[in-house]
Amino acid sequence: MPAAVRGGSQTQAKPLGKAPPNASKRPSAKRPAAAAGPRLDGAGVSPKVALAASAGVLVLAVVATLGTGGRGERLGHAISAGVDSRFGQAGFRLRAVHVEGASAMATQDIVAATGVYKDQPVLGLDLEGVRQSVEKVGWVKEARVVRLLPDTLVIAVVERKQLAVWQHNGRTMVIDERGQPIPEADPGRFPTLPLVVGLGAAEMAPGILPTLAQRPRLMERMEALVRVDNRRWDLRLKDGSIVQLPAVGEEEALMQLEQLDQRSHILELGFERIDLRNPDVVAVRPRQAAPAGQLVAEGA
Structure with missing residues (x-):
């Protein structure tokens, strides 16, 4: 099986970037020095003063617009531009x-x-x-x-809560609790999420992963959850073992596996395959021992 490389709170964003070229302020004409008193072109002006000044701008904008025609859209643009400009100068x-x-x-x-x-x-x-x-x-x-x-x-x-990493057709992506991909999420940064593999695995994963999460002994041994023919699951364990689940009654099958493990500690002993597809019969295929005199490669 192809391997996948896999790996709130209040956050303040990084300082904002500069304004785009078309958003830069036009240089204003030089004005004669004003008499002492509150200024409208600095951040220190109070909102009350800024609001009063902006009201004057609005009146002038309305009069100018009504006098030149185009009363609808032009009026709206004039008002918006006037408010933005004066409040911007006031520090907003x-x-x-x-x-x-x-x-x-x-x-x-x-x-x-x-x-x-x-x-x-x-x-x-x-x-x-x-x-x-x-x-x-x-x-x-x-x-x-x-x-x-x-x-x-x-x-x-x-x-959106990250549920699992989905692998299919050579692509790997993070999916949420509804099985929908999160395109911006890098799967390599989520090494602790379970791996689901195959066609239909993303859509069906939300139905089975909560059930598996209730069985930590099995989850810690699981390498991947593989969708077979888009109708049932195989559990691939880290030691190479496979648990075949039925198309229906997955939770009951997992309970059978749990009971079998309690009696014989089969998850620790190891096996080649456990077939749970028939609810009346649990078929276990032990792992074959190496023939006498044959060397076993380290890690096999």
Whole structure:
């Protein structure tokens, strides 16, 4: 059988990258020195002052738009641009993204999917669009996005639980608790996940792995769970032994194996094959000893 190489919490993302070229601020014309008093072009301005100034911008934008026609879309763009610009000058620009509920491996992909950048106007962020983009990431089951003024975006996610590593047709990938692949997950970084092999193994694994997990003696000896003809399972153990399970009644068959192990410690003694496909008969094929005088290679 081909071998596979296989190997939340609140996480703060790395500093945001620079804004794309088209998002850079246009150089503003020089203005004469203003009289002493509150300034609107610095991060130290209070939200009340910034809001009052922005209200004035909105009024001017509305008047200008109504005077030039195109009252619908133009009005919306003028209002949005005015709010973003003035609040951006007042310090309401994106400085940090916090991701909650995701592992360190998932966080980088989540932040990349948002499409946000450093110094982007916070009030102009499309929170629903960001949420939809985040939920397209394979790691993410669901997400919630919150704008935390003046300069932070908080993304709370429910991460999909990694169930097993699936191997088929020369490809290996991590699957979740529903048997769906997680494309961004590197199988090599999940060495403790069980290995399931074959056509249909991913879809059927959620049905049997919880049952196997209740039998730690068997799980610690299992190398892979192999789907046979997409209708039943073979358990391949690390010592080369095979346990053949039936197409139906898998849990009952595993209980038979458990009872057999309690009586004879067969999992420790070793065997070539145990056939549990017939519920009325348990067939055990002992491991054949090497003929007298024949050397056995180390590790065989």
